[in-house]
Amino acid sequence: MNDIVEGMLSAFRLIFSLDADLFEIILLSLQVTLTAVIIASVIGMPMGAWLAVNRFRFRRLTIAVLNALMGLPPVVVGLIVYIMLSRSGPFGVLNLLFTPTAMIIAQVIIITPLIASISHQAIRDLWADYHDLLISLNTTKRQRIFTLVKDARRSLLTASLAGFGRAIGEVGAIMIVGGNIDHLTRVLTTAIALETGKGEFAFALALGFILIALAIIVNLAIHSISKTERASNW
Amino acid sequence: MVSKILPLQIKNASVKKRGKKIIGPIDLGISDAGFTIIMGPNGSGKTTLMRLIHGLENPREGTSTWNSDLKTAQLSQSFVFQTPIMLRRTALENITYPLILQGIDKNTAANVAHKWISKINLEASSNLNARYLSGGEKQKLSLARALATNPQLLLLDEPTANLDGSATKEIEKLLQDAHEAGTRIIMTTHDIGQGKRLAEDIIFLYRGNIHELGMAKSFFQKPVTREAQAFLRGDILE
Amino acid sequence: MKCLVAILTFISAALISSSIIAAEMKLAVTTSFNNSGLSDVLLPEIKNDLDLEVQLLVVGTGQALKLGQAGDVDAILVHSKKAEEEFVSQGYSTHRREIMYNDFVIVGPSDDPAKISGSSTVVEALGKIAAKPSLFASRGDDSGTHRKELSLWKDAGKDPDEFSSSWYRAAGAGMGATLNTASGMNAYIMSDRASWLKFGNKGGLKLLFSGDPVLFNQYAFLPISPEKHPHVKIELAMKLEAWLITEKAQKIIGRYSINGETLFTPNANAKVN
Numbered sequence: 223m224n225d226i227v228e229g230m231l232s233a234f235r236l237i238f239s240l241d242a243d244l245f246e247i248i249l250l251s252l253q254v255t256l257t258a259v260i261i262a263s264v265i266g267m268p269m270g271a272w273l274a275v276n277r278f279r280f281r282r283l284t285i286a287v288l289n290a291l292m293g294l295p296p297v298v299v300g301l302i303v304y305i306m307l308s309r310s311g312p313f314g315v316l317n318l319l320f321t322p323t324a325m326i327i328a329q330v331i332i333i334t335p336l337i338a339s340i341s342h343q344a345i346r347d348l349w350a351d352y353h354d355l356l357i358s359l360n361t362t363k364r365q366r367i368f369t370l371v372k373d374a375r376r377s378l379l380t381a382s383l384a385g386f387g388r389a390i391g392e393v394g395a396i397m398i399v400g401g402n403i404d405h406l407t408r409v410l411t412t413a414i415a416l417e418t419g420k421g422e423f424a425f426a427l428a429l430g431f432i433l434i435a436l437a438i439i440v441n442l443a444i445h446s447i448s449k450t451e452r453a454s455n456w
Numbered sequence: 457m458v459s460k461i462l463p464l465q466i467k468n469a470s471v472k473k474r475g476k477k478i479i480g481p482i483d484l485g486i487s488d489a490g491f492t493i494i495m496g497p498n499g500s501g502k503t504t505l506m507r508l509i510h511g512l513e514n515p516r517e518g519t520s521t522w523n524s525d526l527k528t529a530q531l532s533q534s535f536v537f538q539t540p541i542m543l544r545r546t547a548l549e550n551i552t553y554p555l556i557l558q559g560i561d562k563n564t565a566a567n568v569a570h571k572w573i574s575k576i577n578l579e580a581s582s583n584l585n586a587r588y589l590s591g592g593e594k595q596k597l598s599l600a601r602a603l604a605t606n607p608q609l610l611l612l613d614e615p616t617a618n619l620d621g622s623a624t625k626e627i628e629k630l631l632q633d634a635h636e637a638g639t640r641i642i643m644t645t646h647d648i649g650q651g652k653r654l655a656e657d658i659i660f661l662y663r664g665n666i667h668e669l670g671m672a673k674s675f676f677q678k679p680v681t682r683e684a685q686a687f688l689r690g691d692i693l694e
Numbered sequence: 695m696k697c698l699v700a701i702l703t704f705i706s707a708a709l710i711s712s713s714i715i716a717a718e719m720k721l722a723v724t725t726s727f728n729n730s731g732l733s734d735v736l737l738p739e740i741k742n743d744l745d746l747e748v749q750l751l752v753v754g755t756g757q758a759l760k761l762g763q764a765g766d767v768d769a770i771l772v773h774s775k776k777a778e779e780e781f782v783s784q785g786y787s788t789h790r791r792e793i794m795y796n797d798f799v800i801v802g803p804s805d806d807p808a809k810i811s812g813s814s815t816v817v818e819a820l821g822k823i824a825a826k827p828s829l830f831a832s833r834g835d836d837s838g839t840h841r842k843e844l845s846l847w848k849d850a851g852k853d854p855d856e857f858s859s860s861w862y863r864a865a866g867a868g869m870g871a872t873l874n875t876a877s878g879m880n881a882y883i884m885s886d887r888a889s890w891l892k893f894g895n896k897g898g899l900k901l902l903f904s905g906d907p908v909l910f911n912q913y914a915f916l917p918i919s920p921e922k923h924p925h926v927k928i929e930l931a932m933k934l935e936a937w938l939i940t941e942k943a944q945k946i947i948g949r950y951s952i953n954g955e956t957l958f959t960p961n962a963n964a965k966v967n
Contacts, residue, residue, distance in 0.1 A: 308764045308765075308766050309764055309765035309766050309923055309925065310763075310764040310765060310766075311764075314765075317925075319766050320720060320749070320751065320766070348544075351541065352541065352543070354512060354535075354537060354541060355537070355541040355543075357512060358510065358512060358534075358535040359553075359554050359557060360530045360531060360557075361557060365557060369543075369553075373543060373544040373545065374544075401720075401749075401751040402751075402752065403720075403749040403750060403751060404749075404750065406749055416752070418870065418871070418874070419725065419729070419868050419869070419870025419871055419874075420729055420870050420892060420893065420894060421870055421873060421874060421877070421893040421894035421895030421896075422894045422895075423894065423895055424894075
């Protein structure tokens, strides 16, 4: 119990000390996760919309697989990405292992199914609502997907934020493919794992509280941006 | 000048769902002018017939032939649903949406939309999200959205079924204006009074088939079939 | 949308800028080495003297050897002589260079239920723990420390595979995590001295046995062979190795201490095997 109080206190001390190393870690956490969320959204959202609007033979199977992939174990993803990017692996020549790019790749794989699946659900509901109108207005498939993605943007934002939440707190995959190298690939979660390993619980908790605060701040910021975007939104 | 899409010829058409016949076989000609009301008890296939005309349902058998090519026909008709389907956008954007889809530039579309917004007395709510409108306002907005594209044929499926008297009156006024401006209107209703107020001619549907078809006046005064007589008396029809 | 573009620009700019570093090489080291804090002293000196950025991958010996085999690091610094010699004979490394040693200690509950303090050898101490038996936390992760522990049990005439999990708990984790486990269970554990001294969650645990020469733990530096992996930075690895055996580096290692206790004994020599 003492550790928690001590953790909170040292979290404040850390932030107000404006420690350069700490800000480097925070910044890298944000860079890696936000980049992964943007890439995963660009892939996942149209995929979700496409699945909602189209009827094809293996649609149910595809959706079931997608939903199952939401629970991908990050360590397994990390291991697979490691093997792919390793010097002895197929993409070794790209020299991406133990770089932020490798971490982004792993996170994109982890959160794309999540974003696609939530997007699919949101767009499926909206499509049920819009179906007759959009058919009646004689829209093309492209116009339908574009309209659905545009009008479901609030729910899609939720999908992105869910992806952000999963990615920012992820440690298993990025530890393996990033290597937790100081000043290069160390992010908040891997730093927390490192400090926990050292038995420095208070410091680890302090980083943990900063991570939680960061997640809250990003969520609030994105919500406020999306609200000012339009006077009356959904 | 866009070519005329009417008359429409429906021949020997039937619609089945899950193996069960909903309507048909139906032979029906839709002339290029007038105000037709489709009446009939619940489950008689009114909505399905409307959707068949509009192309939302494909006939299992039979044909449906427009005077023009299909593309022109699809672009020159509008459909108003019983429960208004609102885009999750502002009232104004709900009207501009189909206009922009048809390739009309944004400024022109906005001008047209403003004209319609004031016609339906929604100026105060034009930038409000359509979900905040009342049921009557939503239906007026759907009607304005349907008319803004200047359709040759306007189809309405029980547009006032969920509305109170004053909202119904407003909708009826808009329909009469459109009719006078030359829009061909086909609409369903279960409200006999509304039928009497609006219809020039009547299609009476029972169990998926057309039982009577003719001038409104003679239908209401001298219905021929037993089913139509019972319906107008307000008897329960099995 | 504008906001998204701004964020993307910020991210890509930051990612590009962070990849511009002078000479750099990757070195896989064991948790015990990193936990000691010695790297925090050595790395700035290396940067200063060689203008070389050494990026540490802190992993278990097993994973360090794997990373070396795959050519994902330029050199490894580990402590498991048998595995290292095999590594060299398989051609993954050109040679192994001994740098320094530290020692393992046995830590346990401060009331010492198995009465191991005062034992004359570590084999005797382990025998007492198994005879009682008292809770014992093992790394169980195929690391250098784990392999050492297994060989000591063998010396004591026991086979850990036959131990009951009612007292012998294989954590399958790193040194720190296993120390946390031991602290939570109030169990005996074998740890390297540095990790123990630096450990912040000692709880009811206490150092009970150390000093048996069998517990000495030799660290060796192994550069990855460019014959297996032409892309490795063998020159930088050799430069680092040459620096580690200089008198200066050896002195830094020998003087490094925590709470007044020195941790490492430098023993580099010209001998290479």
